[in-house]
Amino acid sequence: MATDPAAFLLSQLEPDADHRDADRLFREAGWQPCGAGDWAIALRSPDGEVVARISPFDPTGPYTAELYRDAAGTGQVPTLFAHQRLAGGGDLQIMEWLREADEADAVAFHALIADGTPEVATLVDSIRRIHTRAQAELPWCGPLDENPSNVMRGGDDRLVLTDPYYADGPALYETAASDPDAVVARIPAEERRFMTEIPLTWSGPWAAEAREEMRRGLDAADARRAPQG
Structure with missing residues (x-):
């Protein structure tokens, strides 16, 4: 197989x-x-x-x-x-x-999900139920992603939804740069060790100097937090 x-x-x-x-x-x-x-x-x-x-x-x-x-x-x-x-x-x-779907088909599929039409009702229930929990549990959890590129086609040509959940990157990384103590307080060090290494293929490039500065800021915030346990 x-x-x-x-x-x-x-x-x-x-x-x-x-x-x-x-x-x-x-x-x-x-x-x-x-x-x-x-x-x-x-x-x-x-x-x-x-x-x-x-x-x-x-x-x-x-x-x-x-x-x-x-x-x-x-x-x-x-x-x-x-x-x-x-x-x-x-x-x-x-x-x-998966392969790319036609943008018009992708937009139409997102519209079905947004409207909760019967043909996607089970999918919508799963999306919303899990998203509600993600928003409660996950710092900087963003809204549902309605980017047409997140609708693709499987090998059997069916339309599928991918990656509807995302961390609010702009807000998270802006906070990491301006207030690293806030990020350190909410995301354990082991869960963000490589947060400066995401590809940023669409939003980048991300200068190496900026990445290093953010790492130093987070390391310093970790050191400040260490005495608190």
């Missing part, structure tokens, strides 16, 4: 593996880059049927994976073969290969 090689690779990841370890492991097995966004890169399997989405820092990853599993019966989300959190706040999802 197409997923067997991915399952074998996942079994080779150490418990403390981060996004670099995952990226290296899959590339050495012949998986090829096939896309990148602001939060993650994608590697496609040698047979072309499966994709690994690897993020250095993605707080919403577990909620997205939960949606894919919860709404799997609808056929309106990608088929998720595996999900694994990575050290430092990263996220790894193994899913079916």
